Amino acid sequence: MASTREILGTLDSWLQPGNFQDYCPNGLQVEGKAAVSTLVTGVTASQALIDAAIEAGADMILVHHGYFWKGEDARIQGMKRARLKRLLDNDINLVAYHLPLDDHPEYGNNRRLADVLGLVRPRPLNGLVWEGELPEPLSPEQFGLAIARALHREPLHVGGGPQQIRRVGWCTGAAQGYIQTALEAGLDAYISGEISESTTHTARECGIHYYAAGHHATERYGVQALGDALARQFGLRHTFIDCDNPV
Template identity: 75%
Template structure:
C-alpha cells in the first residue's frame, strides 16, 4: 500500500500541472481511499471505465479526460450524478491530467504517439505541436496504412501534398486547428485526432497531407505510460483499460 498523497505528489513532480492554464482541474477530482494498492488508467472517466475499475478493485483511477470542464453544467444530476455516485460508493480516487499529460516529454501523449507510429527524433515544434521524421519516405497511402496498423483504426486522410512523406507534425486529440503550425514549418504531413470542416480546405489549398487518426486512438498512450511509471516507482498494481471509442 502507498499513501494516496505520495502518489499525487509524484505525479505533480513529473507533470507540473500548476504550470498550465487548462480547461479543467488537473489532479485529484474525486477523493477516495487514503491508501493505494491498485491503479487503473484509461482515456476518459466514462461509466464503462468506472465499472471496469470497480471490477478490477481499483483504489485510484487516472484518466486524461476527467470532469468539471469550463462551461459545463455545474449541477450534479443525470449522467454526472451516476458517475460520481459509483466512484464515491466504491471509495475510488479519480485523478485527471489534461494538457500536462499532452505536453510531457516522456509520458505525454505526443511523445508516446511518436513511438507507436515509428516517428524518429520526436521533439516539440511550437506549443503543443511536435515534429519528427519517418525512417524512410513513404507515399501518403503507405503512411496511412502504417497509422492504421499502429492504432488499429483507419485514419481519414485529406489534402494535396508532396508525393512522399518524410517530415511529420502531430498533436493528439482535438488539435486540427494547429494544422497551420505544421504548414508554416514546411512539413509534409500533419496528424491529429479530429477533423473539422475547414481542415479539408486548408490541407488541400496549402499543400499538406492531413490525417485524422481518432481523438481516443491518439490519446491512449500517455496515461498508460504514466500508470506504468507509477507501478515501477511505488510497486503498485497497474492496469490500463481501453474502453473503445470510434471518435
C-alpha cells in the first residue's frame, strides 16, 4: 500500500505535465482514498471501466482519457453525474494524463505502439509525431495485415505511396491532421487512430499510405506500461481493463 499523494508525486515527476498545454487537467481529477493498494488502468474513464474497477476493488483508476475537457458543458448532470457519483460513492481516485502520456519516451503511447507493431529505431520526429522503420520492407497490403494482427483490429488504409513501405511515421489517437508532418519528412506511411474526410485526399494526392488503426486500439499500451511501472515502484496490485471500443 502507498499513499495517494506519493503516487501522484511520482507520476508528475515521470510525466512532467507542466510542460504541456493540454485540453484537460492532468493528474488527480477526482479525489478518493488517501492510500492505494489496488490500481486499475484503462484507456477512458467510461462508466463501463468504473464499474469494472469497482468490481476489481480499485482504490485508484489511472486513464489516458479522463474528464473536464476544455469547451465541454461544466454542469454535473446526466452521464457525467452518474460517473462521478460512482467514483465518489466508492471513494476511488481518478487520475488522468493525456498529452504527457502520449509523449513520454518510455511509457508513452507512441513509444509503446512502436514495440507492439515491431517498428525499429523509434524516435520523435516533430512534436508528438514519431518515426521508425520496418525490419524489412512490406507491401501496403502486408503492412495492413501486420497492423491488424498486432492490434486485433483491421485498419482502414487509404492513399497511394510506394509499392514497398520501410519508413513509417505515427501518432496515436486523433492525430490524422499530422499527416503533413509525415509528408514533409518523406515517409512512406503514416499511422494514427482516426481519419477525417480530408485525410483521404491528402494521402491520395500527396502519395503516402495512411492507416487509421483505431483511436482506442492505438492508445491501449501506454497506460498499461505506466501502471506496471507504478506497481513495481510501490508494490501495488495492478489490473489493466480493456473496455472494447471500435473507434
